[in-house]
Amino acid sequence: MADMLGTAPHGSDDLLARARALLARHPLVDGHNDLPWEAREQTRYDFEALDVGERLTTTQTDLPRLAEGGVGAQFWSVFVPSTLQGDSAVVATLEQVDGVHRMIGSYADRLALARTADEIERATATGRIASLLGAEGGHSIGSSLGTLRLLHVLGVRYLTLTHNDNTPWADSATDVPVVGGLSEFGREVVREMNRLGMMVDLSHVAATTMRDALEATDAPVIFSHSSALALCDTPRNVPDDVLAALPANGGVCMVTFVPEFVSPATAAWRVEAAAAAAVVGVEARDWEAFGRFTAGWQREHPKPDATIGQVVAHLEHVREVAGIDHVGIGGDYDGTDTFPVGLEDVSGYPRLVAALLERSWSEADVARLVRGNTLRVMRDVEAVARDLQTTRSPSLKTFAELDDTR
Template structure:
């Protein structure tokens, strides 16, 4: 086979025919809820869906072999409302898998991923985004695991009572005593602890007690783009020592310093006008005016590859993966417009000198290892201690 972009793309596609690409985060279930009211009869995922980044034909073209579907509930929901919405999203994914059983197959672990891939199906894993989904209850956490949830992001964009978020004002200072209990219970269950969205202090506290590898399901490298959602180098080094994986995201504001600077300029303009930058409606209206004199820059695929390479340099080839966050962002990089575009990213890395074996570790080898190690820790941990019944009131008394 010859050299050059066309040859690299052909090699990438062939590689993904033989090895499952495992993506760490996709928000299609929430997009379906928003656009179609959770009614799968109103959308045909077996055909092109123009309103989303994701459908079955494009997943096939993109070589996706396994997908963590986000069962997300907004952080504005608390208590019963957060639990109910999370359960509804879990139900939606289960119904989606059942409806498209020739293409999707529920996966609860690494062996299930490989089995589904061998049968020509896309393994469907579940990830809960935000610890508010458990309403401060380890019992709810166990039930989410029983329903198939295999990672939980400890926070979303706002704090939970027991852990600080990267994009909220710190309150706990990292993890509280109850937060440490949640982490221990997750690892006893074999549920991956996801550190995307959490404050660096929270991540450091988790890595100080974690017995099993953890993940960042959709984050970038802070040294490449200075955004609080990205991972600083000291945490990437600690992640390597932990055995975990940082799954690089495609969100333009996290990927591109130019896009990040534009957003900070928009925020400054809102503050100058006395407007609340957290108000989504006001932000959209101000952005529509701001863009006239300050065109929004475009992130590009090569910038995503820069993050992948930085994580590799700092943490090592065994600690990097992919977590695109398709359908979770209103913008995407040029060259990574939807889930059909993964081969282009692999081709870019091949062009940069990556070997096929290194690409296999990136797309699936690393995260499958993490899943297996989490399962092994669960077996040993469960033999030592039973289910936690501790409450936040008991552990976090002030």
């Protein structure tokens, strides 16, 4: 514990006890977890074969470790790779949604479906983990606002505008720019999400897309799993000018734990891995193929470890630039292979909170970080939707109608 926190051993047990007590009072709301994709890959959503109610060795997430981590609400990512497009992406996303609903039903004594901030609070009051859905990538809607609306009906409460590849209407952080941010249809997607009460998630998108979305939205935005560009130079992180715009917008940046996004050494390792992969015809933005490549490549090129201290530095940078009301946590567990030392799985959140307390974060500020800020954003998005639904009808615009000249 002392090595993880950088403190003398005599204070470590007290810090961890304080952290656990704080999380018991303010159960953490985490913005992003990819367990559903692991369930798909490992057992095709067979929750008898992959019993997440027991401690597992093949995932970073299960219900016992979520409880140990003080997690009170989890956004489950209904992610599908952006190598899937069109109808194939929509079908796979619906299967992911179905998988999450069945997981919640299979563990109804410990999980509760939540679609609003109030439903999160009600789940907490019953001692269950509130379970929310987030769709990771605009390819999941197949350039259809009707599909977007039906995902909302099914409980999806945020859409990440892109994943690793561009959509026809939005540029990704890790693809070659095509539309220069958001196209006109992309702006219509944002407006329709505002009307529905679906949060606009700007993780994975290009900085130009971030700025266009902030200009187009009537509601607060989120970054469900991104860190600070100023501390780790990777396109997946958020530049300071965008962080500085969050107070006016009301949004929140949920700092992620992915080593490549928090550690400059690990980010540099990934750049080297991407170059090596390109030599054999593997693109780094192909999430599955690149993951298979790096699994072998790192045997001779070990990935540098990230630390809890580096995660703390990102949290403090976002707090400094955007303000304490605009920072949250999005671990991205089961979305990558390694995590910072001490945060290897979802049971590690108390160690992060202990590190913040050691850095003299007040308990009130930690409560904002782990829970209050995300609930406030959700309530603000819900309020905007209620107002817009009295003045704005569902959009009947189509991609072809708005962007056919691009």
